[in-house]
Amino acid sequence: MTDITENPHVKEERNGTPAGVPDSEASCRAPMTEELLLSAMPELDAEQIWKFTEYYNKLLDWNSRINLTRITEPSEVAAKHFADSVLGAKLLPQGARVVDVGTGAGFPGVPLKIVRPDIELVLVDSLGKRVKFLEELTRSLGIEAVCIHARAEDAARQPGLREAFDAATSRAVAPMNVLLELTTPFVKVGGASLMYKGASAREELEVCGKALRTLGCRAECVDLEAEWGARTIVLARKVSPTPTKFPRKAGTAQKTPL
Numbered sequence: 001m002t003d004i005t006e007n008p009h010v011k012e013e014r015n016g017t018p019a020g021v022p023d024s025e026a027s028c029r030a031p032m033t034e035e036l037l038l039s040a041m042p043e044l045d046a047e048q049i050w051k052f053t054e055y056y057n058k059l060l061d062w063n064s065r066i067n068l069t070r071i072t073e074p075s076e077v078a079a080k081h082f083a084d085s086v087l088g089a090k091l092l093p094q095g096a097r098v099v100d101v102g103t104g105a106g107f108p109g110v111p112l113k114i115v116r117p118d119i120e121l122v123l124v125d126s127l128g129k130r131v132k133f134l135e136e137l138t139r140s141l142g143i144e145a146v147c148i149h150a151r152a153e154d155a156a157r158q159p160g161l162r163e164a165f166d167a168a169t170s171r172a173v174a175p176m177n178v179l180l181e182l183t184t185p186f187v188k189v190g191g192a193s194l195m196y197k198g199a200s201a202r203e204e205l206e207v208c209g210k211a212l213r214t215l216g217c218r219a220e221c222v223d224l225e226a227e228w229g230a231r232t233i234v235l236a237r238k239v240s241p242t243p244t245k246f247p248r249k250a251g252t253a254q255k256t257p258l
């Protein structure tokens, strides 16, 4: 069995208390274990196991102060947040520059970076408290990532962010026709928006014809196996530049989707 404390960053465990968890809180909370992580993601190495364990501890600590997630059981976090997020890893080119739009507590961007350290990661969220969490999380995991507190509609107009990424990722942020307008302006021609969707993926895609044409994209569905249910990543590949009027000003895509 791999010892999670062998990582040089790991803080000392006290009486089995997972690293980073105050004794009082840890005593009423089930710990994340190596077994749970490996049963959800069998290919993790010792360094990655340490990072996901630390991620879990930070997530639960901060979740008691700010609203990050309703999923808190270790086995569910391992499967529904961590393993679900890494499903898209095989769709990212080597060394890809990736922006995670509406990342919340870091999903799917941070787990992707843990299993694919070659990617360059930018995390965008409109909620300041969540961005503070991400800054603290990435620092403690020793992960390089730029954390941006902004609405996607504003960030995608900034030089250095517009049409600057090989891939945009998003999960549980908005309906697909809205999401296309929020994510594809970040993506270079030839890159793709990876939208994590569930059973509704094809239904949502059916009403995206106008959005895809307007934003210069072609979409395909990639069905992935997950123990906990259907996961489809809709991959919208960018074939021509985004017209300068998109994304429209904050809130417009949600009110009047393409």
Ligand code: SAM
Binding pocket: 101, 102, 103, 104, 105, 106, 107, 108, 124, 125, 126, 127, 130, 150, 151, 152, 153, 170, 171, 172, 173, 182
């Ligand atoms: N992607 C994460 C996940 O899968 O757990 C978070 C999902 S949470 C339901 C949606 C997140 O998107 C929130 O953190 C919210 O602040 C952010 N968000 C919603 N609209 C946004 C926008 N226009 N620009 C940036 N972030 C946005």
